[in-house]
Amino acid sequence: MVHASLIVFRELPVLESGLAGPDSYMRMLRVTELYQHWNWFDITIDRANAPYGDTLHWTRPFDLLILLVALPASFGMDFETAIYLSGIIVSPLLQLTTAFALVWAMRPLIRPEAWFLPAVAFFLQPGALAYSVVGRADHHTLLMLVFVLTAGFALRALQNPLDARPAAYAGAFAGFGVWLSTEFLLVLLICVTALGLPWLAGERERAAQSKWFALTVSCILLIALFVERPLERFLEASYDRVSVVQFLVCVCILLFWRVAESYENRAGTSSRPFGRLLLGLFGAASAVLLVNSAYPLFFVGPMAEVDPRILPIWLDRVLEMRPLVPSDMDSLGRFIFYFGTGILAVPVFAAVLVQERRSGGFWTMSLVALACLLLWPVAVKHIRFSGYAEIAFVMALAVVFDRFLQWTHGVGNDLVRGLLRGSAITVLLLGPLTVGMNLMAKPLADKDAAGQSLSACSVREVATFLETDPRWAGSQQTILTFLDIGPELLYRTRHAVIGTPYHRNGDGIYDSHRMLATSDPAEARGMMAQRGIDLVLLCLGSAERIFFTAHNTGASVEDGLYQRLSEGRPPAWLTEIDLPAPLSRQARLFSVQR
Secondary structure (H helix, E strand, C coil), X not given: CHHHHHHHHCCCCHHHHCCCCHHHXXXXXXXXXHHHHCCCCCCEECXXXXXXXXXXXXXXXXXXXXXXHHHHHCCCCCHHHHHHHHHHHHHHHHHHHHHHHHHHHCCCCCCHHHCHHHHHHHHCCHHHHHCCCCCCCCHHHHHHHHHHHHHHHHHHHHHCCCCCHHHHHHHHHXXXXXXXXXXXXXXXXXXXXXXXXXHHCCCCCHHHHHHHHHHHHHHHHHHHHHHHCCHHHCCCCCCCCCCHHHHHHHHHHHHHHHHHHHHHHHHHHHCCHHHHHHHHHHHHHHHHHHHHHHCHHHHHCCCCCCCCCHHHHCXXXXXXXXXXXXXXXXXXXXXXXXXXXXXXXXXHXXXXXXXXXXXXXXXXXXXXXXXXXXXXXXXXXXXXXXXXXXXXXXXHHXXXXXXXXXXXXXXXXXXXXXXXXXXXXXXXXXXXHHHHXXXXXXXXXXXXXXXXXXXXXXXXXXXHHHHHCHHHHCCCCEEECCCCCHHHHHHHCCCEECCCCCCCCHHHHHHHHHHHHCCCHHHHHHHHHHHCCCEEEEXXXXXXXXXXXXXXCCCCHHHCHHHHHHCCCCCCCEEEECCCHHHHCCCEEEEECC
């Protein structure tokens, strides 16, 4: 119902073009090329950043998942069409799987009869839903599933310090999450802390349990290195993609817990919290010094090697990277829209946690508390992490709701009890969404649920024109256009582009921006000649206009080449191409004269 309503009322482009957002098209291009050539280690998109090519930071598990989902459909259609269908449905299927996994994960914390609220609440979390819409082939939905599975096993490990199996399973899933994306190191940190705190408090057996957690993480990452990298690049460091950097971090964690286990075995019952604290501080300091000496950029983050030239013109403007700090009525509405569940649930959950401080369930609940405490500020800083924070909030909400149901059992009147429960469910599920949307000054009607603009031209129609017109259909053309359009053109045509919305393509992003934002036509012509550009495409969308506004280069808006082209005032060396009637009102196409 949620996904159907998004298609109908939010006008997702699924019925028209099938996929939503540039990442989906680039992912499908990558998977299709893998199927066609089976060059497993080739992560270069040759037709991006033309004529040099561009490498992606994505890893292979999600590509393989799309192929596996496509396999049953391939019995009734050709495999490439089945891959396309798989890309459309994979994220909703993963979201549904995550909802069931969430029901399982919360069993150590809530009674079985309270399962339905967290399951339903998960479908109504805007950040998580944005990555799960129909047609969005995005590995973030898989990451959320892995997060829930990791948390579920970690919760079971915290129930019993003598049982190392749940900790080992949690470590395996945490390692797989880091394999998918290095941003999962945040979840790894939460689990290591949640298992380590009871050890500091005196539960000696946690050292062995944490050792097994770190061991399985390290084993999975070692497997990932062999799967993702050819032997000649095995030791190559990467901060945005699984590499020896993340493996070294996890090995340091493993070594520490092995030392802690030996310490507990030697000291026996005479070990003291102060000794554990000193050992923990020494271990953390040693790990930080070792990693910093070998890979100092690790502490900068996954974007450590990003070209600084693209930060002000692109990366700082990307929707996923924007903060959600309330500063006015509109931003307050967005804050409540995304984090309203946490606003309602976390304070009450904190009170429940205090009440449980002397009970056996305290350490289990502390994992949820740590997740909320760490993931909330990270999500406020970068909206891309909102899905993780929302899952942590839903876990806290489940505990609060279960306690509320237990309290209402004492209400003798069935009508009053029903009204209390119905009102609570309505407020918890719909209250934040309703308040947040009413406070937002700017409606979201011009964007889809994934944050993509719906007001630009139809790239599908442009691609059809480029593929069918005899002037361009016979050979590969290099096209200069807005970077968000690039992936769909790559997927739908044989042509090449310069800019794509990925941080490793620093040269392509900067050069494409400079060529159309500059007020010097001679400079633009020289750069186009160097890149071998044949066509210039303007899609005339609002995001495109903002990207090419000339204040980023110090020139006035009226002097920029993009502004001249959009007004029909091209220089002599650019010839405008007549487009078909429906398309001519949406886009402009120019041929470069050499």
